[in-house]
Amino acid sequence: MSNNPYGWIEESLETIHRADWYRSVKTIHNRPGAKVMLSGYEVINFASNDYLGLAADERLKQAAIKAIQQNGTGSTGSRLLSGHLELHRELEQMLSSTKQTEDAVVFSSGYLANLGAITAIVGKRDLILSDQYNHSSLKNGAILSGAKVIEYPHCDIAQLTEKLHQERQNYRRCLIITDSIFSMDGDLCPLPELLDIAEEFSCMLLIDEAHATGVIGKTGAGCSEHFGCTGRELIQIGTLSKALGSLGGYIAGSNSLIDFLRNRAPSWIYTTALSPADTAAALAALKIVQQEPELRQQLWQNVNDLKQLIKEHLPNLKLVPTESPILCLQLPDAATALKAAKHLQEAGIFAPAIRPPTVSTSRIRISLMATHERGHIDQLVNALKAMQL
Numbered sequence: 001m002s003n004n005p006y007g008w009i010e011e012s013l014e015t016i017h018r019a020d021w022y023r024s025v026k027t028i029h030n031r032p033g034a035k036v037m038l039s040g041y042e043v044i045n046f047a048s049n050d051y052l053g054l055a056a057d058e059r060l061k062q063a064a065i066k067a068i069q070q071n072g073t074g075s076t077g078s079r080l081l082s083g084h085l086e087l088h089r090e091l092e093q094m095l096s097s098t099k100q101t102e103d104a105v106v107f108s109s110g111y112l113a114n115l116g117a118i119t120a121i122v123g124k125r126d127l128i129l130s131d132q133y134n135h136s137s138l139k140n141g142a143i144l145s146g147a148k149v150i151e152y153p154h155c156d157i158a159q160l161t162e163k164l165h166q167e168r169q170n171y172r173r174c175l176i177i178t179d180s181i182f183s184m185d186g187d188l189c190p191l192p193e194l195l196d197i198a199e200e201f202s203c204m205l206l207i208d209e210a211h212a213t214g215v216i217g218k219t220g221a222g223c224s225e226h227f228g229c230t231g232r233e234l235i236q237i238g239t240l241s242k243a244l245g246s247l248g249g250y251i252a253g254s255n256s257l258i259d260f261l262r263n264r265a266p267s268w269i270y271t272t273a274l275s276p277a278d279t280a281a282a283l284a285a286l287k288i289v290q291q292e293p294e295l296r297q298q299l300w301q302n303v304n305d306l307k308q309l310i311k312e313h314l315p316n317l318k319l320v321p322t323e324s325p326i327l328c329l330q331l332p333d334a335a336t337a338l339k340a341a342k343h344l345q346e347a348g349i350f351a352p353a354i355r356p357p358t359v360s361t362s363r364i365r366i367s368l369m370a371t372h373e374r375g376h377i378d379q380l381v382n383a384l385k386a387m388q389l
Ligand SMILES: *Cc1c(COP(=O)(O)O)cnc(C)c1O
Pocket: 109, 110, 111, 112, 114, 135, 137, 179, 183, 208, 210, 211, 239, 240, 241, 247, 248, 249
């Protein structure tokens, strides 16, 4: 036995390296956009969550600058103490009107919104049913809540129903949790069926609209709108950091739910309020989402163009079927995924390899933006064609 109590860290890192699971940061040198400088080379960016290209939008920048000038750089305290600004309430009202819910509350990140909501609404006497492909923030929120957690196979309504038949009666409350657009696969949860099951078994349903907010649905309100489920009782969580180009998270739902969370969600109560700049930028983004549906139309045009080109030119590629701007190219193992990402990067394409433990199977993940031009998409298709795996 080595007597260095920290010695295990180096050993663990070596194991991570051996499995091709090692990850490190890559520096982006200019402002976000369809083209970025990555490690000194200009690449076309298919790795961003900035679906509408708003993170570099002049209007968001000006809104953030104005908020800093009026309210400073830090919000100085938690919302319940010194940190609450008029701007926070304005953003929450804009979110609830977009979502068509009674109210909404903003958190410092989407991750914290999930931790806060789940730990506040269920505990030791309760049951959580969780899709196996859920985002880390949902999974960790479930663990932290102390509830009994059962994972069901990805989007498998029959299995979910069976587990509810077996287990529901043994617990006080029950919460079903799921990504609405799955972050690493790009497919959609079967929301109408989930709502029906939740009703049948008297369960609460929580959906994570991180990749759906601003992206899907007629007005960009997310999967609830896409599936025509607006107005049904549901807990909706999302982020301000993807299509809204800012930072922060939100929960939208009934008056009583939001009021309860303001009193019971520890990751809201005991953390500093969202900064004035982030708040103002998200508010500006929501206005653009509402007023400029053409941004969303351009994004979906790009998605359809890429899918069509792949169908025509790369019939042998194994794509996960999706209905979102996230397209995944399935690969046999982590080493192949790394090789593919390297090949693409040499061809001027930034599309990352996603490997275990983030996902169970390795892949190249491509995400599209409204600001991609047809030439960018053609270049991606050419690079994929030239790829020898
Ligand atoms: C990105 C993401 C989050 C976390 O949101 P942040 O605001 O970045 O903390 C939560 N859930 C899903 C599904 C995500 O993709």
